Amino acid sequence: MAKWGQGDPRWIVEEREDGTNVNNWHWTERDATSWSKKKFHELLVGLVVENEAGRCEISELKQVEGEASCSSRKGKLIFFYEWNIKLGWKGTIKESDGKHKGLIEIPNLSEENEVDDTEVNVSKRKGDGDILKELMKTAGTARVREALGDYLKALKTEFTIGMILPTKPTQELTVKRKLSENALQASPPVALGVRIPTVALHMTELFDTAVEQLYRIFTMKDLVQKFSKSPAVVEAEKGGKFQMFHGNITGEYVELLTNKKIVMKWRCRNWPEEHYATVALDFLPTPGQTELQLDCKGVPVCKEENMKFCWQKQHFEEIKSLLQLTTLNG
Incomplete structure (x- = not known):
C-alpha cells in the first residue's frame, strides 16, 4: 500500500468544504500517524499493574515507528496501520523496596494480526527482580494489549468522525449498540470540530454497609484516597472539583443530596479534549x-x-475490599 502522500492524485480527493466529493464516491484519505502517536501516549504511559509481590508502571514511550491512515470509498472505510513501539517500565518489589527498570517491545502492530495475538516482548535490566519481569509478562502484557485494542477502537470511531458523510440531510450516525438520547450531543471541538457518538451506561451494585457510610466513601478525601490507593482532590460541594487516580479522572460536583444522590461532570484523561460525561449515583437503602x-x-x-472497567474494578471492588478490611469511624 502506498505511503501517505504517494497515492495517485487522479483518484485521491482531499476533504473539501464545498461538498465536491458527493457521497464520498471518490477516494478520500486521511493521515492518522500524528494522531496515533498522541493516542499511544495517552493510552499506554501510566498503565499500572500490581500484585502482592510488587508494582510496575509504564513510565515512558521510548519509540514509535510506523504510520497509519484511513481511506473511504463509496461509503466504506479502509484502515492501514503498521507500528513498532518501545516502552520503558519501572517497578518496585514491595518486600525489599528494590527498584528495577525494563523495556516492552511491540514489533508489529498491524491489521494483519489480531490484537490478542500481537507480540509483546518484556525485558529487564540485569540483576535480580525477575518477579517484576514476570508481573509485566503476564498482567502487564494483558493491560498493554487492552490499551492497543482501545487504540484501534478509537481509530475506527473517534478518528473517522466526519469521513462518512450522510447521503441525505436527515440521515443520522448509528452504532451497533443503543446510544443515549444525547448520542450526538454538542461538545467543544475535537479533531475536526465535529460531534462525537456517545453511549449511556447503567450499573447497580450492592454493598454490605449503611447508606451513610457508603456516601462518606465517595465524598471524604481520606476515604477516596484509601479505595483509589492514590492522592485525590475532593471538594464535595456544588461546583467543587475532584481528581483521582493520579489525574486520570477529573470533574466537578453538580449536585449533592446527603446520603441520597451525587451528580458529577466526569472525564477521563484520554477522552476527547474538554468532553465530559454526566455521572449520577443514587444511594438506596435495603435491609x-x-x-x-x-x-x-x-x-x-x-x-x-x-x-465499565473503571467503575467495576477500580471503584466497586476496591470499596468492598476497604469495607472488609477496616471499620470506618463515624
Whole structure:
C-alpha cells in the first residue's frame, strides 16, 4: 500500500468544504500517524499493574515507528496501520523496596494480526527482580494489549468522525449498540470540530454497609484516597472539583443530596479534549445493605468498556475490599 502522500492524485480527493466529493464516491484519505502517536501516549504511559509481590508502571514511550491512515470509498472505510513501539517500565518489589527498570517491545502492530495475538516482548535490566519481569509478562502484557485494542477502537470511531458523510440531510450516525438520547450531543471541538457518538451506561451494585457510610466513601478525601490507593482532590460541594487516580479522572460536583444522590461532570484523561460525561449515583437503602445505582450519559462510544472497567474494578471492588478490611469511624 502506498505511503501517505504517494497515492495517485487522479483518484485521491482531499476533504473539501464545498461538498465536491458527493457521497464520498471518490477516494478520500486521511493521515492518522500524528494522531496515533498522541493516542499511544495517552493510552499506554501510566498503565499500572500490581500484585502482592510488587508494582510496575509504564513510565515512558521510548519509540514509535510506523504510520497509519484511513481511506473511504463509496461509503466504506479502509484502515492501514503498521507500528513498532518501545516502552520503558519501572517497578518496585514491595518486600525489599528494590527498584528495577525494563523495556516492552511491540514489533508489529498491524491489521494483519489480531490484537490478542500481537507480540509483546518484556525485558529487564540485569540483576535480580525477575518477579517484576514476570508481573509485566503476564498482567502487564494483558493491560498493554487492552490499551492497543482501545487504540484501534478509537481509530475506527473517534478518528473517522466526519469521513462518512450522510447521503441525505436527515440521515443520522448509528452504532451497533443503543446510544443515549444525547448520542450526538454538542461538545467543544475535537479533531475536526465535529460531534462525537456517545453511549449511556447503567450499573447497580450492592454493598454490605449503611447508606451513610457508603456516601462518606465517595465524598471524604481520606476515604477516596484509601479505595483509589492514590492522592485525590475532593471538594464535595456544588461546583467543587475532584481528581483521582493520579489525574486520570477529573470533574466537578453538580449536585449533592446527603446520603441520597451525587451528580458529577466526569472525564477521563484520554477522552476527547474538554468532553465530559454526566455521572449520577443514587444511594438506596435495603435491609442490611445499600444498593448503588450508577447512571452515566455521554461516554464516548470507544470508551464504553474502559468506563465499565473503571467503575467495576477500580471503584466497586476496591470499596468492598476497604469495607472488609477496616471499620470506618463515624
